[in-house]
Structures are given as C-alpha cells and as structure tokens.
Amino acid sequence: MKKRPGKIDGQFIELKLYVAGQTPKSLAALANLKKICNEHLEGKYKLHVIDLVKSPQLAQGDQILAIPTLVRNLPVPIRKIIGDLSDVERVMVGLNLVDIGV
Amino acid sequence: MATPSARRKPESRVLPQLAKARTGIAGFDEITKGGVPQGRPTIICGGPGCGKTMFAVEFLVRGATEFGEPGVLMTFEETAAEMNKNVNSLGFDLDDLAARKKLVMDYVRIEPAEIQETGTYDLEGLFIRLQYAVDKIGAKRVVLDTLEAVFSGFSNQGLLRAEIRRLFRWLKDRGLTTIVTAERGHGTLTRYGLEEYVSDCVIFLDHRVNEQVSTRRMRVIKYRGSSHGADEYPFLIDEQGFSVLPSTSMGLDHAVSSQRISSGVRELDEMLEGKGYYRGSSILVSGTAGSGKSSLGAHLAEQTCKEGKRCLHIAFEESPAQTIRNMRSIGINLAPYVKKGLLRLEAWRPTQSGLEMHLLRIHKLVESYEPNVVIVDPVTNLMAGNTNEVHAMLMRLLDFLKTKQITAFFTALTQGGQALERTEVQISSLIDTWLLVRDIELNGERNRALYVLKSRGMANSNQVREFVMTKNGIRLLPVYVGGGTVLTGSARLSQEAREKAEEALRLHKMKEKSKALEAKRKALEAKIAAMRVEFAEEEERLAQGLKREEQRERILARDLAAMTSLRGGKGASKDQGA
Numbered sequence: 090m091k092k093r094p095g096k097i098d099g100q101f102i103e104l105k106l107y108v109a110g111q112t113p114k115s116l117a118a119l120a121n122l123k124k125i126c127n128e129h130l131e132g133k134y135k136l137h138v139i140d141l142v143k144s145p146q147l148a149q150g151d152q153i154l155a156i157p158t159l160v161r162n163l164p165v166p167i168r169k170i171i172g173d174l175s176d177v178e179r180v181m182v183g184l185n186l187v188d189i190g191v
Numbered sequence: 192m193a194t195p196s197a198r199r200k201p202e203s204r205v206l207p208q209l210a211k212a213r214t215g216i217a218g219f220d221e222i223t224k225g226g227v228p229q230g231r232p233t234i235i236c237g238g239p240g241c242g243k244t245m246f247a248v249e250f251l252v253r254g255a256t257e258f259g260e261p262g263v264l265m266t267f268e269e270t271a272a273e274m275n276k277n278v279n280s281l282g283f284d285l286d287d288l289a290a291r292k293k294l295v296m297d298y299v300r301i302e303p304a305e306i307q308e309t310g311t312y313d314l315e316g317l318f319i320r321l322q323y324a325v326d327k328i329g330a331k332r333v334v335l336d337t338l339e340a341v342f343s344g345f346s347n348q349g350l351l352r353a354e355i356r357r358l359f360r361w362l363k364d365r366g367l368t369t370i371v372t373a374e375r376g377h378g379t380l381t382r383y384g385l386e387e388y389v390s391d392c393v394i395f396l397d398h399r400v401n402e403q404v405s406t407r408r409m410r411v412i413k414y415r416g417s418s419h420g421a422d423e424y425p426f427l428i429d430e431q432g433f434s435v436l437p438s439t440s441m442g443l444d445h446a447v448s449s450q451r452i453s454s455g456v457r458e459l460d461e462m463l464e465g466k467g468y469y470r471g472s473s474i475l476v477s478g479t480a481g482s483g484k485s486s487l488g489a490h491l492a493e494q495t496c497k498e499g500k501r502c503l504h505i506a507f508e509e510s511p512a513q514t515i516r517n518m519r520s521i522g523i524n525l526a527p528y529v530k531k532g533l534l535r536l537e538a539w540r541p542t543q544s545g546l547e548m549h550l551l552r553i554h555k556l557v558e559s560y561e562p563n564v565v566i567v568d569p570v571t572n573l574m575a576g577n578t579n580e581v582h583a584m585l586m587r588l589l590d591f592l593k594t595k596q597i598t599a600f601f602t603a604l605t606q607g608g609q610a611l612e613r614t615e616v617q618i619s620s621l622i623d624t625w626l627l628v629r630d631i632e633l634n635g636e637r638n639r640a641l642y643v644l645k646s647r648g649m650a651n652s653n654q655v656r657e658f659v660m661t662k663n664g665i666r667l668l669p670v671y672v673g674g675g676t677v678l679t680g681s682a683r684l685s686q687e688a689r690e691k692a693e694e695a696l697r698l699h700k701m702k703e704k705s706k707a708l709e710a711k712r713k714a715l716e717a718k719i720a721a722m723r724v725e726f727a728e729e730e731e732r733l734a735q736g737l738k739r740e741e742q743r744e745r746i747l748a749r750d751l752a753a754m755t756s757l758r759g760g761k762g763a764s765k766d767q768g769a
Contacts, residue, residue: 109315117310141316145323148316152300155345156315171345172310183307 102134102184103163109156110142114173118157121174129181159184209416212260212332212368215253216246218435222420223411227392230366232359234389236373236381237396242407242428243372245281246396247334248274249433250370252283254332255293260368262332263324264296267340271296274336281432295324301344308346314354317341318361325367333362333369339383352388359388380412391415397423406545409435425547436550436587447471448596452498452564455490458667459626462643462652468624469648470563471596473589475570477603478628482639483658484602485509486665487626488566489518489525491600495564496528503562504536505553507572511536522663535560541572546584549573553588557597565592570601589621623647628658631679638679641667657683 106122108115119138126134141148141156151160155171161184170183211225220226227233227250235243251262264285266274274296275285288294297320324330338355345351362369371389376382386393393413399406408423426435451466460467468474476484488504495502506514514536515525528534537556541549557565573581585601592599601622624646631638639658643651656667657679678686 107316109319112315114311114313121310141319145319148320148323149297152302153316153320154299154301154314154341155306155312156319157312158316167305168307169305170307170309172308172312175310179307179309183309 101163102130102161104134104136104184105151105160105162106136106138107148107151107153107156107158107160108138108140110140112156115157117173117175118159121177121180122159125174125177125180211417212254213258214250215257216249216433216435218424218426219409219433222409222424222435223392223414224417224419227368227370228414228416229368230363231391232362232369232371232389233392233394234371234373234381234386235394235396236375236386238375238398241396241398242426242433243396244269244274244336245278245428245433246394247336247370247372248278248283248285249281251294251332251334252278252285252288254368255288260331261293261328262295262334263321263328263330264294264334264336265299265321265324266296266336267299267301268337270298270300274298280430281428282430283432292328295327295330297321297324299340301340303344306344311350312347313350314341314358317354318358325365331366331368333367335369335371337374338371339373339381339385342383355385356388386413396426401545406547425550427547427551429551431555434551436547436554446596452598453494454487455492455494456487456665456667458656459487459641459665462654462656462667463624463646464649464651466649468598470598471593472623472647473593473599473601473621474624474626475601475603475622476626476628477605478639479605479630482628482630483660483665484604484628485514485568486518486521486523486660487628488568488600488602489514489521489523490665491564492525492534492566493523493528496525496531496533499533500563501532501560502528502534502564502566503556503560504534504566504568505556506536506538506568507541508569510538514538520662521660521665535562546573546581550584550588554591557592557595562597564598564600566600566602568602569604571604586621624651633678633680634682636680636682640679 104122104126106119108118122136126136139147141153147153151158151169153160157171157173159170159174159180161168161170168183170180174180210229211223211227212229213220213226235246237243248264251264254260254262264271264274269277271285278285285294285296289296299317299320321333325333338358341351341355342348359369371385373381373383373385375395376384380386380393380395390413392411392415395410395412397408397410399408407426407428409426410423411419411421424435426433428434448470450470451468452470453460453467454463476487478484485506492502492504504514509517511529515529518525525534525536529536535556539552553565553567570585573584589599622645625644626641627644628639628641631640639660640655641658642655643653645651654669656669659666659668
C-alpha cells in the first residue's frame with residue numbers, strides 16, 4: 090500500500106512465521122524468508138514472527154503442528170508452508186505468488 | 192541408605208508391581224488387573240466404528256470425575272463440538288468438564304491441501320500444544336484420537352516416524368497416561384504400524400456381525416509387565432458408556448453357601464434332602480413345551496418373596512402381565528410382590544439384541560436391583576446363535592451370579608424327539624441342580640413326571656414323581672413304578688385299584704388255606720386219639736391174658752406136685768430130699 094500496492098490485486102500480504110525458540114531450523118527459515126521477501130515482495134508484505142515457546146497459546150489458532158510454519162493469512166485462502174523455506178521456488182508457489190505474477 | 196532396604200524387600204516377597212491407572216470402564220480394569228499402564232502410552236486399535244474413541248473418551252471422563260486425574264483430549268478428526276455431541280449420548284458432558292478445568296480439548300486440523308513443504312521441519316508445534324494443554328490443568332491423562340491422521344497431512348514419512356517416536360518418549364518422560372487410537376490396517380494392527388512405537392499395552396477392538404447380530408469384542412494383545420486376560424471379551428457401548436463383560440472370572444474360587452432355600456414346592460424340597468436348593472447354586476429345569484417349568488420358577492419366586500427376599504424374573508416368552516395372569520391359574524399370586532418391590536418381572540425378546548447385550552442387560556439389572564434369586568425363563572431362547580458363544584455367555588452369567596451368591600434358576604426348553612439329557616449338554620456341566628420334567632404319554636393321557644437328574648452336594652432322591660398342577664400349585668406325587676414302566680394319571684389310579692383288589696383276593700385265599708390246615712390238623716389229632724384208645728384197649732387185653740396164663744401155670748404146677756406125692760412121692764421126696 091506504500092508504492093505500488095496494485096501489483097498483487099491491490100492486496101497486502103500478511104505473513105506469520107511460527108518458530109519454536111532459536112533452533113537452527115527456525116533461524117534458517119527466518120533468514121530464507123527474509124531473503125525471499127526482500128527480493129520479491131519489497132514493501133508489499135507484513136511479517137510477524139511468533140515464537141511458540143514464549144506464547145504457546147497461539148499455536149491452536151492457526152492450527153500449527155509443524156515447526157517452522159509460514160502462514161499466509163491474506164489474501165485468502167490461507168496457505169501454509171512448512172519447513173526451513175530453503176526451496177525458493179516452492180515458497181513462491183506455496184504463497185501463490187507465482188500465479189499472480191510477482 | 193535406601194539401597195539396603197530395597198535389597199531386603201524381596202525377602203518379604205513383595206515385588207513392585209507395574210503401576211496402573213484405572214480407566215473406570217466397567218470390566219476393563221478387571222481384565223487388565225487394574226487398568227492401563229500408568230504414565231505410559233497405550234494403543235487402542237480397531238476398524239471403523241469399533242468404539243475406539245468412546246473408550247478413550249470414557250477413560251478421560253472417568254479419570255477426571257472419579258480418579259481426580261484431569262485429562263487432555265487431542266482430536267485429529269473431529270472438532271471439539273462434534274466430539275462433545277457424539278459423547279453426549281453416553282451421558283458425558285465434555286463442555287462441562289472443560290468449564291470445570293478437568294478437561295482440555297484441542298482439535299488439531301490437518302488440511303493437506305493448504306500445506307506446502309519446503310525443507311526440513313519437525314512437529315514441535317504438536318508438542319507445544321500438548322504441553323500447553325497439559326500445563327493448563329495439570330493433566331495426568333492424554334488421549335490422542337487418531338494420531339495417525341498426521342500421516343495424511345505430511346509427506347515425509349521418515350520424519351513423521353521419528354517425531355512419533357519422540358512423542359511417545361516425551362509422553363513417557365512426563366508420566367502422562369496416554370491412550371492413542373489407531374485405525375486397523377490390512378494385515379497389521381494399525382495402518383501406519385504405530386504399535387512398534389508403543390510397546391507397553393496394545394488393545395484391539397473388533398466389531399463383527401454374526402448372523403445379523405452385531406457383537407463387539409475386545410482383546411488385550413499385549414501388556415508388557417503385567418498378566419492380563421488374553422481372551423476376547425465382548426463389550427458394549429450404551430447410554431451408560433463403555434462396558435466390557437467381566438467374562439469368566441479367572442479362578443473358580445467363589446464362596447459357597449451351605450444355606451438352603453426352599454423351592455416353594457414341599458414335595459420337591461423333600462426330594463432334595465427335605466431342605467431345597469443351596470443358596471447361590473444354579474438350578475436348571477428342562478423339559479418339553481408345557482411341562483410346567485415356568486410354574487416351578489414361579490413357585491421359587493413366590494417362596495423367595497414370602498421370605499422377604501428379592502427375586503428378579505426375566506422372561507423371554509411372556510410379558511410380565513401374562514406371567515402374573517398365568518401363574519394365578521395355579522394359585523400363585525405374584526402381583527402383590529411386584530407392588531412391594533420384592534419381585535421384578537422383566538421381559539424382552541431374545542431376538543432383540545445379541546447375546547452380549549442380553550448378558551449385559553442382566554448384569555445391569557442384577558447390579559442395580561440386587562436380587563437374591565434370578566430366574567431366566569427360558570434360557571434356551573438365547574441359544575439361537577453359535578452354541579459355543581451361548582455356552583461362554585451362560586458360563587459368564589453363572590459365574591457372575593455365583594460370585595454374588597445369587598441363586599440362579601434357569602429353565603430350558605427341550606425339543607420334542609430329542610433325548611432330554613442331550614440338548615443341555617452345553618450348559619448342564621455348569622449346573623448344580625438339574626431337574627427334569629418329562630411327559631409320559633400313555634393310554635390317551637399326557638402326564639408329567641419330574642426327577643432330579645443331579646444335585647451337587649446333596650443326597651437327592653432318585654425317585655420319579657408325578658408332577659401335577661393343581662389350583663393350589665404344583666404337587667409331586669409318588670408314581671407307580673413297576674414292570675419297567677412308570678404309570679401316571681388314571682393309569683396309575685387304575686393300577687392302584689387293581690393292586691388293591693389283588694391284595695384282597697390274596698388275603699382271602701390265605702385265610703382259607705389256614706382254615707383248611709386247621710381242619711386237617713384237627714382230623715389228624717382225632718385220629719391219633721382214637722388210635723391211642725385202641726392201643727390202650729389192646730394193651731389191657733393182652734395184660735389180662737398174660738395174668739391168666741400165669742395163674743394157669745401156677746395151678747398146673749400145684750396139680751403136678753399133688754399128683755407126684757399121690758404116686759409114691761419118691762421121686763418127689765427124693766427130689767424134695769435132695
């Protein structure tokens with residue numbers, strides 16, 4: 090909504106990354122995600138990192154089982170990507186960003 | 192310090208037993224001698240609709256309400272609301288338990304379509320949720336309802352297996368008594384081989400249909416570190432929850448009573464040492480249709496109630512009202528006892544449910560009503576199914592009643608044309624006192640005869656008695672037994688009359704004979720007297736003749752002497768002189 094919000098159907102991407110403490114997998118996921126976002130979604134996303142070790146009550150809401158899990162709440166439908174997000178291609182597909190031409 | 196005392200322990204022969212968590216499920220704790228392993232996971236597996244979830248939920252509910260152990264219910268297939276609705280029918284209110292902080296429900300939704308996998312991951316989220324739920328209420332019990340659902344949500348099987356192994360370890364480390372349900376697979380106990388991770392206790396539930404009647408069965412496949420019943424146990428799920436039939440008790444060690452109870456029929460008591468049945472024994476009356484088996488049962492019911500004890504009467508053929516009406520015709524009025532609450536008449540169709548259901552229904556009635564006597568009329572109506580099953584069921588029923596010291600009175604219908612003793616072979620060995628009522632058809636009449644085929648622990652009569660139903664109840668009359676036949680009814684009466692006539696005739700003949708003898712004796716005696724007289728006369732005559740001869744002899748001698756002296760007397764004087 091800052092510069093060119095119209096590119097993804099005028100919508101903002103809301104992302105949540107669920108992690109459990111500072112595990113290597115969590116750290117890798119966060120690093121990979123940041124890289125993808127910086128490369129492809131500059132200025133069009135909002136990212137929350139949720140540490141379930143600190144706030145376990147949040148796991149139920151998004152039905153988190155696997156760690157790490159990246160959840161795309163907006164735009165609907167909800168998409169979930171699990172794993173350390175090392176495969177950029179799959180993350181893009183998973184977030185449904187390829188189709189919409191990002 | 193602790194070690195020496197621990198070492199001394201084996202001497203007192205008290206070995207530490209595996210700690211068990213009671214499930215509170217009727218019968219299950221008996222089979223497993225205490226419940227599921229405490230602080231360890233247990234697998235419940237079985238096909239769809241076999242009652243896995245019900246078992247698991249009841250385990251949690253009973254734990255929370257009866258044993259003060261709060262629980263976590265983690266479902267993978269049904270939402271909390273759905274689950275609550277499902278178990279409401281069993282009288283469980285999960286929402287209420289949750290409100291009272293005795294239960295936490297967490298529905299884990301797995302939607303493969305919305306999940307994309309990239310790179311490595313683990314199931315830490317599941318652990319965190321579980322930990323969070325456990326901490327919330329201090330849970331001691333956990334149920335994971337169809338944990339295997341995770342296999343459909345994630346593709347990395349190797350990773351899942353490692354995580355499941357870790358999960359079981361995690362549960363054990365926290366001492367959580369866990370039940371994991373799992374769907375049965377093809378040729379394996381569970382579809383994803385979960386049993387290889389849970390080595391402590393595996394329970395298998397089965398739901399099968401045999402001749403249109405469904406039966407549910409349970410088997411403890413494995414129970415590490417504990418002995419357990421290894422049989423298949425029937426179980427039921429009804430409005431009071433899950434109940435496993437506490438089958439044949441493992442030992443034959445029930446207490447016995449030497450007390451006697453009257454059968455309600457005086458003559459029958461006479462045949463049983465004059466005292467009647469043993470209390471807590473099992474009695475079987477078998478006979479063909481209409482032979483008066485039910486009436487014997489009614490007598491026992493009346494007698495029990497007269498003594499102020501309780502009787503449970505279960506009929507499979509007559510409604511309670513019909514039983515009361517019919518028994519009134521032989522002078523037994525049961526209605527007042529029903530009103531007083533001493534007699535409970537129950538009736539249902541034998542085809543209404545499977546054997547286990549019947550058994551359980553009887554169990555429940557007995558548990559709630561606590562009768563002294565249970566009458567089942569007729570028990571043969573249950574025998575439609577597999578005879579082995581019937582046998583097992585009756586054995587269980589008898590065992591159950593015996594351990595409770597309840598007298599069991601069963602009637603059995605024998606089919607025409609079959610040997611009376613043969614049909615009950617399946618159950619006769621379980622019976623203590625076996626009465627047989629048989630029909631005797633003779634001279635255009637059908638009469639009944641009763642005898643005691645066996646009666647353990649007493650010197651029972653070996654007589655066959657005629658069984659007569661009068662307006663004042665049953666009477667057992669001595670029957671005519673002779674010439675290889677048993678006569679009853681009018682045949683017996685006519686035979687008795689004939690015997691009487693014969694006896695009179697015989698007496699008469701005997702009298703005549705003794706009279707003739709007397710006469711003969713008298714005649715002989717007279718003859719003897721006459722002969723004696725004759726002899727006496729003869730003797731007299733002979734004696735007199737002898738006297739006369741002697742006189743003549745003397746006279747002759749005198750004459751001779753006189754004559755000699757007259758002739759010179761020399762010879763004579765010589766003789767005389769010499």
